[in-house]
Amino acid sequence: MKKEELERQYSPSRWSRRMSADDVIKAHVKALKEGTEQARSVAQTLLNVPYGEGDGEKLDVYIPNINSLDVHLVVYIHGGYWQFLSKEESGFMAVPLVDKGVVVVAVGYDIAPKGNMDLMVSQVRRSIVSVIQQYSHISGLYLCGHSAGAHLAAMVLSTDWSQYSITPQIKGAFLVSGIYDLLPILSTYVNEPLKMTEEVAVRNSPSKLVPQLKLSSSSCQIVVAVAENDSPEFRKQSEEFYKVSTHDVANTDHFSIIEKLVDGEYHLTKVNMQTKPKLLKMIMNVSAFIYHSPCLSKLYEINILY
Numbered sequence: 001m002k003k004e005e006l007e008r009q010y011s012p013s014r015w016s017r018r019m020s021a022d023d024v025i026k027a028h029v030k031a032l033k034e035g036t037e038q039a040r041s042v043a044q045t046l047l048n049v050p051y052g053e054g055d056g057e058k059l060d061v062y063i064p065n066i067n068s069l070d071v072h073l074v075v076y077i078h079g080g081y082w083q084f085l086s087k088e089e090s091g092f093m094a095v096p097l098v099d100k101g102v103v104v105v106a107v108g109y110d111i112a113p114k115g116n117m118d119l120m121v122s123q124v125r126r127s128i129v130s131v132i133q134q135y136s137h138i139s140g141l142y143l144c145g146h147s148a149g150a151h152l153a154a155m156v157l158s159t160d161w162s163q164y165s166i167t168p169q170i171k172g173a174f175l176v177s178g179i180y181d182l183l184p185i186l187s188t189y190v191n192e193p194l195k196m197t198e199e200v201a202v203r204n205s206p207s208k209l210v211p212q213l214k215l216s217s218s219s220c221q222i223v224v225a226v227a228e229n230d231s232p233e234f235r236k237q238s239e240e241f242y243k244v245s246t247h248d249v250a251n252t253d254h255f256s257i258i259e260k261l262v263d264g265e266y267h268l269t270k271v272n273m274q275t276k277p278k279l280l281k282m283i284m285n286v287s288a289f290i291y292h293s294p295c296l297s298k299l300y301e302i303n304i305l306y
């Protein structure tokens with residue numbers, strides 16, 4: 001593929017059918033900011049909790065007002081091509097979740113040019129270890145990532161934990177519009193601030209780490225979702241990562257796919273919170289929602305235990 005076409009394929013904003021490229025990014029950032037403000041007003045928060053020594057190694061915790069013995073926790077890893085966005089606008093997911101008694105953690109990491117790919121992957125891995133150490137009483141840990149955040153979440157699932165102090169048990173992961181093979185972006189504008197070499201791209205590509213993923217995350221339920229109006233390259237990234245495809249619904253793009261997922265009115269009201277494990281149910285309900293919804297398009301669902 002020519003460089004120009006490859007760059008178009010890896011420009012999600014140019015594939016939205018709702019608005020122009022510039023407008024869809026502006027609207028996306030606005031939706032994330034407003035959602036995060038709302039989350040901070042409805043939940044108790046612990047902001048800027050360190051999970052490491054570095055300045056950027058901090059996370060925000062959104063805590064439900066209701067007390068429960070059976071607490072589930074979702075870690076959200078934001079997207080933005082490893083060079084945009086931050087945890088400051090990544091608490092939006094907490095709006096419907098804290099309402100159901102679920103703790104939400106928005107992880108910060110050092111985006112490029114400050115951070116590089118190896119550092120970002122190491123940071124999100126360490127953030128998970130830290131969350132488990134601080135919240136040892138939780139009954140289930142779940143991961144959700146969008147875009148570059150889905151890549152980072154997939155790297156967490158593919159970790160050889162023998163080099164860490166603990167082995168996290170992640171019950172479920174929801175990977176939305178992710179990139180799982182970094183090689184195609186090496187020659188594009190996306191790599192300008194990242195400055196990845198081929199070697200760096202290979203060792204940080206979940207598509208090259210599937211054996212480790214199977215070893216480390218055999219009991220994790222993984223749901224991979226991609227927007228109908230993601231580019232063919234983005235859709236291929238999801239398809240090839242799991243080689244399992246289901247069917248098409250309609251009407252999302254790279255940005256609305258995650259914006260709509262946090263709308264509690266849509267799916268989380270249907271959650272039967274009496275059933276355990278709560279969040280696994282919830283993630284399954286979200287996937288059921290995607291499956292039937294006119295909003296989301298294509299869902300790939302696998303359980304790597306199979």
Ligand SMILES: N[C@@H](CC(=O)c1ccccc1NC=O)C(=O)O
Pocket residue numbers: 010011012013014021025079080081084085147148
């Ligand atoms: N150049 C990219 C920019 C992009 O993807 C993006 C920009 C700002 C905030 C988030 C983004 N992407 C995913 O979360 C695009 O064309 O969409």
